Amino acid sequence: MNSATEPPASDRPATAAAATPAAVATDPAAADLPSSVARHRPFVLFWFGRVLSTLSFQMLSVAVGWQVYNLTGRALDLGLVGLAQFLPMVVLTFVVGHVADRYDRRTIASICMAVEALAAGVLAFGTYEGWLTRDAILVIVAIGGAARAFESPTMAALVQGVVPRAMLPQAAAWSTSATQTAQILGPALGGLLFGFGSTVAYVVACVFFALGALVVSLIRIERAIPSKEPVTFKSVFSGISFIRSRPVILGTLSLDLFAVLLGGATALLPIYAKDILHAGPWGLGLLRTSPALGALAMSVFLAHYPIKKNVGPMLFASLGVFGLATILFGLSTNILLSMLALVLLGAADVVSVVIRFTLVQLQTPNEMLGRVSAVNSLFVGTSNQLGEFESGVTAALFGVVPAVLIGGVGTIAIAGLWMFLFPALRRLRTLEG
Known part of the structure; x- marks a missing residue:
């Protein structure tokens, strides 16, 4: 692997040491900080915006997956849903990163949630008609x-x-908990x-996305907007x-x-809920919730x-436990055991997260x-959306259970x-390297 020399101290990003009491005590601005980010209004708005957006996305994932499988009955089509979510991320990754570093991130996020609200509204209208x-x-x-x-x-x-x-550091922990909470409640x-009815699910998701856009637009930015660095070939790919x-x-x-690309069994949950566990839509919701439950606990x-x-x-x-939990889920024919396996899977996954x-x-x-x-999101999206496509293709070729075991x-x-x-x-010993 390529390696680079360590940047000078003046150019290095702050580490966890910046959050120590000594550092706070020597910073006059930090002396006025609230004791918790839960009392910091900009972050509270950010947290609720993230919860509403993730909640809506998870609701749509359940509704779309179940509706597509009801329409076609083909495992491959469930994989195509994941591919449809993943391809835009691949195409737009480098554009996204540069936009986020040149313009108001709050405005970008609000516009994106508004577009997602519109998409959910179209799904509701199309289903109703x-x-x-x-x-x-x-x-x-x-x-x-x-x-x-974006x-x-x-x-x-x-x-x-x-x-x-x-x-x-505290905000990072709360931000992760926001995602996990929404992933529990959303499915x-x-x-x-x-x-x-699928129309009801789409309408509620539309409303939640719209509320998320409104909440994020009200955030007061603590720091200046990043300077508009000239767009060059080098700057576009500097993330890599x-x-x-x-x-x-x-x-x-x-x-x-x-690892998660190969272990993306969540795309096949509608099949497990309907054909293997015979649990129906409520069972699918429980199965989709289980990994997030384990992740939140961890x-x-x-x-x-x-x-x-x-x-x-x-x-x-943690990756070894993730793989073993995936195998356990693939072999299970009992919904409680399947949920337990998914809880373990989610708990193991959150360690790497x-x-x-x-x-x-x-x-x-x-x-x-x-x-x-943006590059990080591409990696995450690849392991999730493309992993769902891989699971759908593998299930179509070898069967559902063998696909999960593989x-x-x-x-x-x-x-x-x-x-x-x-x-x-x-050999890594600490998060500071």
Whole structure:
């Protein structure tokens, strides 16, 4: 792997040390900080905006997946839904990052949520009028995916703008909890509302997206908007160059990409709920909620007992548990056991999420955080949306259960391979490197 010399101290991003009591005491502005980000109004608005957006997205995922499978009955079409969400992210990644580093991140996120609200409204209207086909759903999902391709990295980069740097570690933990909370409530709420009709689920998602856009637009930015750096070929791709210069970050992102790519069994949950577990829409909601439940529990645990040492070994161990939980889920024919397996899967996955998010936030300068977050979102999107496509194709070729088992075994194999490809990551002891 390529490596780069360490930048001078004046150019290095602040680390967790910036948040220590000593640092706060010597900063006059920090002396007036609230004791918790929960009392910091800009971050509270950010938190609610993120919850509303993620909640709506999860509701749409349940409703769209169930409706598409009802329309066609083909596993491959579930994979196409994931592909329709993923392709815009691939095409727009480098544009997204530069836009987030040149313009008001708050405005960008609000516009994106408004577009997603419009997409949900069209899904509701098309369903109510009866003209919504599989192809029409895929087109609408792709439009929403394009908006989300801008929203996700922009919201991640916005964290540094809504809280003082001294509160950034705490804000990162709360931001993660927002996502996990919405991922718990969203699928269950989506499954419940779908029981009253897909139109109802789409309308509620539309309203929530619109509320999220309004809330984010009210945020007061704590820091100045990044300067409008001239657009050059080098600046557009500087996010990749930055990640390549840090093998530990590159190893973490790529490990998450390939491991979760193979373990993306969530795309097949509608089939498990309907044909294997015979649980119906409510069962699908419970299954979609289970990974987030495990992730939230692990997030709370890590908030009280943060990762301080043996970061590399812990990362690889979590991927091993992820793969084993995927295998357990694939073999299960009992909904309670399936839920337990998904809870373990989510708990294991959040360990890598926390490590990745913390590394990116603490080691990336604010002026290029949008570009780095965009590349990070591409990796995350690849492991999720493209992973769903891979699962759909594998299920169509080999069957549903074999597809899940192949994914679990593949995840464990990737973790083992990365231990040798990235020895620096294997030996990583702290999040500060």
